[in-house]
Amino acid sequence: MCQSSRVSHPNDDNLIQSTCNKTPHPNLCLQTLNSNPNSKTTDxxxxxxIMVDSIKSKSNNTLNKVVQLIIGTDDDKIRFALFTCRDSYTGILMGDVPQATQALKSGNPSYAEEATFDSISQANFCDSIQW
Known part of the structure; x- marks a missing residue:
């Protein structure tokens, strides 16, 4: 008889749902956590x-795309905007993500929340740049 090594608890989905309902973007939270199998067996x-790791992954992907776009354009106005976005995403990866991770690991969730809100602000700033 073959059994899965993953242990699922009846309250797993409730914990994910109730946690995500307390966030500014519950649907995105649910999508992110439900796509990660580790979310079913954690607190x-x-x-x-897991959410901070998702921010890190998405920020790395975005930063890589921005760098590719910088290399591929000669328009000074667009390059300036792309450099600004590059700096924003570098700030997320070098500042916000490590701060949030450390804060969570040391039991200070309010600092983690502050860092994640800053990462959202940085990404929104990049999105708001007039090209």
Whole structure:
């Protein structure tokens, strides 16, 4: 008889749902956590670390795309906007993500929340640049 090594608890979905309902973007939270199998077997702190890891991954992907666009354009106005976005995403990766991770690991969720809100502000700033 073959059994899965993953242990699922009846309250897993409830914990994810109730945690995501407390965020500014519950649908995005649910999508992110439900796509990660580790979310089913962790606590609230673990869920927060999964979200921070998702921010890190998406920021890395975006930064790589921005760098590719910088290399591919000669338009000074567009290059300036892209450099600004590059700096924003570098700030997320070098400042906000490590701060949030450390804060969660040391039991200071309010600092983690502050860092994640800053990462949202940085990404929104990049999105708001007039090209």
């Amino acid at each position: 609230v702190k673990g869920l927060a670390l």
